[in-house]
Amino acid sequence: MNTRGFGSQLKDSIPVPDFSSHGSFESHDALRRGFTNAKSELFPVHPLELSEKNLSLNEDKMNFSTLRNIQGLHAPLKLQMEFKAVKQVQRLPFLHSSNLSLEILKGNYDCIAFEDILNDPAQTEVMGDPHVMMEHKLGLL
Numbered sequence: 001m002n003t004r005g006f007g008s009q010l011k012d013s014i015p016v017p018d019f020s021s022h023g024s025f026e027s028h029d030a031l032r033r034g035f036t037n038a039k040s041e042l043f044p045v046h047p048l049e050l051s052e053k054n055l056s057l058n059e060d061k062m063n064f065s066t067l068r069n070i071q072g073l074h075a076p077l078k079l080q081m082e083f084k085a086v087k088q089v090q091r092l093p094f095l096h097s098s099n100l101s102l103e104i105l106k107g108n109y110d111c112i113a114f115e116d117i118l119n120d121p122a123q124t125e126v127m128g129d130p131h132v133m134m135e136h137k138l139g140l141l
Contacts (some may be wrong), residue, residue, distance in 0.1 A: 031128045032136065079105070093133045 030036075051058075064076040082105055091097045103109045135141045 032133075092130065093137045094128060094130045 064079070067075045067079070083102065086099070086102045086105060089101070100109065132141070
């Protein structure tokens with residue numbers, strides 16, 4: 001008897017509600033996702049707002065295309081691999097990481113921006129129980 005086929009038939013015929021943390025009964029986790037607000041669910045108010053949010057991404061694309069035209073395909077690929085390797089190095093989830101090595105690779109280490117003085121609004125400080133946050137990052141919760 002093919003038990004795998006029987007199990008899939010049973011699963012398809014009986015509707016089972018999903019009671020996991022990602023199901024329809026999920027409550028908003030303010031500790032990990034922050035407070036809910038209506039502004040984040042709205043469309044951009046000004047036409048330049050979307051362009052301003054994607055400024056660094058657009059600059060990176062332009063720099064990679066220029067670098068590819070000047071030095072060849074290997075140069076932007078090498079830089080992208082270095083960016084990826086540097087982004088993987090992080091502090092513990094409850095500590096803020098400055099990503100200084102990423103800023104050095106991008107050439108932004110000598111520029112003073114809004115994030116350097118008043119902190120990036122996307123990276124608000126959420127201090128919770130370090131043990132719970134580590135278990136969530138490792139997938140134990």
